[in-house]
Amino acid sequence: MYRQLFYLLTPLSLALIAVLSIFWLPALWLLIIWLPLALIGLHDLRCPTNVLNNYPVIGHLRYMLEFVRPELRQYFFESETSGRPFSREKRNLINARADGGSDTSPFGTIRDVEAPGYNFSGHSIQPGEVSEENRRIVVGGPQCRRPYNASRLNISAMSFGSLSGSAVEAMNQGARMGGFAHDTGEGAISPYHEKHGGDLIWELGTAYFGCRTKEGRFDPDTFRDKAQGDQVKMIEIKISQGAKPSHGGLLPAAKVNEEIAQTRQIEAGQDCPSPASHPEFSNPREMLEFVTRLRELSDGKPVGIKLCIGKRSEFLSICRAMVETGTLVDFITVDGAEGGTGAAPQEFSDSLGAYIDEALPFVDNALRGTGLRQHIRLIASGKVALGYDMVVKTALGADMCNAARAFMFAVGCIQARRCHTNRCPTGVTTQDPKRARAVHVPTKAERVRQYHKATLDSFAALTGAMGLSRFEDLSAEHIQHRSEYAPSQPASRFSWPALSDGQLLGR
Numbered sequence: 001m002y003r004q005l006f007y008l009l010t011p012l013s014l015a016l017i018a019v020l021s022i023f024w025l026p027a028l029w030l031l032i033i034w035l036p037l038a039l040i041g042l043h044d045l046r047c048p049t050n051v052l053n054n055y056p057v058i059g060h061l062r063y064m065l066e067f068v069r070p071e072l073r074q075y076f077f078e079s080e081t082s083g084r085p086f087s088r089e090k091r092n093l094i095n096a097r098a099d100g101g102s103d104t105s106p107f108g109t110i111r112d113v114e115a116p117g118y119n120f121s122g123h124s125i126q127p128g129e130v131s132e133e134n135r136r137i138v139v140g141g142p143q144c145r146r147p148y149n150a151s152r153l154n155i156s157a158m159s160f161g162s163l164s165g166s167a168v169e170a171m172n173q174g175a176r177m178g179g180f181a182h183d184t185g186e187g188a189i190s191p192y193h194e195k196h197g198g199d200l201i202w203e204l205g206t207a208y209f210g211c212r213t214k215e216g217r218f219d220p221d222t223f224r225d226k227a228q229g230d231q232v233k234m235i236e237i238k239i240s241q242g243a244k245p246s247h248g249g250l251l252p253a254a255k256v257n258e259e260i261a262q263t264r265q266i267e268a269g270q271d272c273p274s275p276a277s278h279p280e281f282s283n284p285r286e287m288l289e290f291v292t293r294l295r296e297l298s299d300g301k302p303v304g305i306k307l308c309i310g311k312r313s314e315f316l317s318i319c320r321a322m323v324e325t326g327t328l329v330d331f332i333t334v335d336g337a338e339g340g341t342g343a344a345p346q347e348f349s350d351s352l353g354a355y356i357d358e359a360l361p362f363v364d365n366a367l368r369g370t371g372l373r374q375h376i377r378l379i380a381s382g383k384v385a386l387g388y389d390m391v392v393k394t395a396l397g398a399d400m401c402n403a404a405r406a407f408m409f410a411v412g413c414i415q416a417r418r419c420h421t422n423r424c425p426t427g428v429t430t431q432d433p434k435r436a437r438a439v440h441v442p443t444k445a446e447r448v449r450q451y452h453k454a455t456l457d458s459f460a461a462l463t464g465a466m467g468l469s470r471f472e473d474l475s476a477e478h479i480q481h482r483s484e485y486a487p488s489q490p491a492s493r494f495s496w497p498a499l500s501d502g503q504l505l506g507r
Contacts, residue, residue: 006041006056014038070417080110083415085338090385091409097454098410098447118482119392119491124467130460134470137399139234141330141375143292145300148199148233151180152471153390153456155448156381156402157203157238157306159187161251161260161272162419163408164436167428170411172198173441174448183402186238186249186274189226190263196445201234202227203306204294206248207274209264218280220297222265227298234331235294237287239278239307242335242356242382244348246310248276254422255431284321292327304331306381309359310352312366319370323505328375332367333402334359336382356382357396357491361476364397369504387458391466395474396491403455410451411444 013034020027037057044056052059065072080089089110096103111118140147155175160168168190175182175198183201184193188210193200207216211223227235240246251260251272261268281287287305295303309315322328337353354362360380367373380398384390385406393401405413412426419429427438463471466478476492483489492498 002055002058003045003053006045010038010041074415085383086385086405086409086415091415094385094406094409094451097458098451100450100454103454103458114482114485116482116484118488119388120480120488121388121391121462121466121478122480123465126467128464128467128469130463130469130471135456135460137377139304139331139377139400140302141328143295143328144302144330146302147330148181148302150233150400151178151452151456152400152459153384153452154181154201154400154402155183155407156384156404157183157185157201157236158404158408159185160190160192160263161187161255161431162429164424164427164430164439165190165192165259166436166439166441167408167411167444168192169195170439170441170444171407171448172196172200173445174407174410174452175199177445178449178452180452181233183236187251187260188263188265189232190259194231197231199233200231201236202232203236203238205238205274206276206278207264207272208280209266212265216275216279220293223294224297227294227301232298233301235298235301235303236331236333237278237291237294237303237305239287239305240310240335240353241306242308242337242353244345245308245337245353246276247345247348249274252420252422257431260431284318285325287318288321288325288327288329291329302330304329304333304377304379306333306335308335308337308352309354309362312362315363316366319366319372322372323370328372330375331377331379332363333379333381334363334398336380338383356380357392360393360396360398365499366504368501369499371502371505373501385455387455387460387462390455390459391462391474392479392491394471395476395479406451406455407448410447412439 017027017030017034040060041056044052044059047053051062074083078088081087083091093103113120135152136149137152138147139150155171162185169192172182172193173196176196181199181201182193184203186203186205186207186209189200189202204211208218211219211226213219226232253269253271256266256268256270256272258268264272266272281290291303291305295301334356336356336359338355360378364373364378367376367378377399378397379400379402380393381402381404384393384401384403390401408428411428413428414426416425418424422430422432424430424435427435430436463474468474477490479491480488481491
């Protein structure tokens with residue numbers, strides 16, 4: 001019908017313009033509008049796209065509205081608590097803390113406290129006070145010669161390449177100002193990580209960017225030279241990533257400029273793939289040999305692993321290998337399967353891996369049951385944004401927390417979700433220098449510092465309000481979880497029974 005209507009209206013409108021021009025010559029200016037619309041319609045009639053073929057010209061309105069749909073939804077139709085992956089309520093609170101403003105809200109909570117999934121904690125009529133010293137924790141087991149006194153909250157892994165240079169620089173300067181660590185991500189140590197001297201956790205992915213041979217294998221000499229620098233405090237081997245476990249990665253050629261190519265030791269202007277698994281080892285024992293090798297090359301610095309929990313038997317095999325060989329990692333970063341900053345195949349993010357709040361108790365229990373927990377720090381990396389997030393993660397077994405997207409908000413991210421397009425509207429996740437210059441480094445660095453401090457303040461205040469004076473005293477019994485429209489229960493009821501030290505070994 002609409003095709004026939006286009007066939008009818010096109011000549012009729014042209015005829016009408018011709019008649020009008022006889023009596024009023026300026027009517028010919030209408031051809032400026034008519035001619036493009038006619039050409040668009042003729043193109044649409046031959047277009048293989050179903051909507052445009054059936055609805056010439058007006059079918060484009062559908063695609064125009066679809067293009068701005070995320071923005072319309074975010075700005076006009078989302079409630080304060082319905083946004084994903086982070087609600088407007090959380091984003092506003094992060095931004096308020098990053099600005100050094102007030103984090104108070106009027107008229108009570110807007111959350112549905114009776115809904116399934118709601119977490120809360122009981123307060124004490126005798127509040128405690130968490131000391132300033134308890135906000136830091138030493139990372140480094142008995143085989144580590146140079147332990148690191150880390151903050152309880154640090155910047156999670158985000159690579160230069162995924163983030164713009166100015167965003168990386170702002171985060172690292174903020175980390176330096178606030179006295180906490182900045183994980184490099186697997187994209188290697190860039191000049192932007194080094195410019196302000198903030199503490200670094202160097203993450204080694206499967207492609208060994210920054211310390212690789214031309215064939216993509218590990219280069220020990222290059223690694224030694226960089227890892228022994230004062231700025232590098234810890235080494236993290238990425239086994240898998242929550243957003244895309246067992247998938248590998250790809251930095252598209254459009255993002256691989258000369259600067260990134262030099263940082264990663266790859267060819268400029270070409271797709272930059274990362275294999276799904278490490279070529280240097282293929283089983284837990286070989287992995288621990290690699291851990292020992294990195295610890296020696298880095299002159300005794302803490303070396304750990306990062307993984308998303310999948311098959312639980314595979315993690316137990318890592319624990320078994322540590323028990324049998326006597327070689328320990330210094331820390332384990334548990335990445336939540338709910339995804340993070342890295343763009344990933346949607347079905348990998350939606351359907352693979354364990355959610356962080358299920359993975360943490362399992363890892364903590366496995367380490368306790370094998371008698372290893374006292375030597376290994378556990379780091380939670382998954383949707384940590386606010387102080388109560390840290391309370392929950394610590395209660396479920398973590399010693400420390402890493403946050404990624406929250407620090408992205410601190411440097412200007414608006415959750416536009418265009419990270420993989422190189423057209424980030426705020427300049428945070430792009431290699432376009434014109435867009436990246438929107439990130440004003442000194443201002444954003446201060447926001448990073450203020451957000452970090454305010455979040456730790458909240459973490460300490462909440463813990464104290466529960467009658468505790470140490471973060472280590474938090475346990476799953478302190479978290480009330482509502483699994484259905486019914487009375488809540490302690491989170492410990494929803495996980496495996498807690499194991500005693502060495503219980504899996506028959507001690």
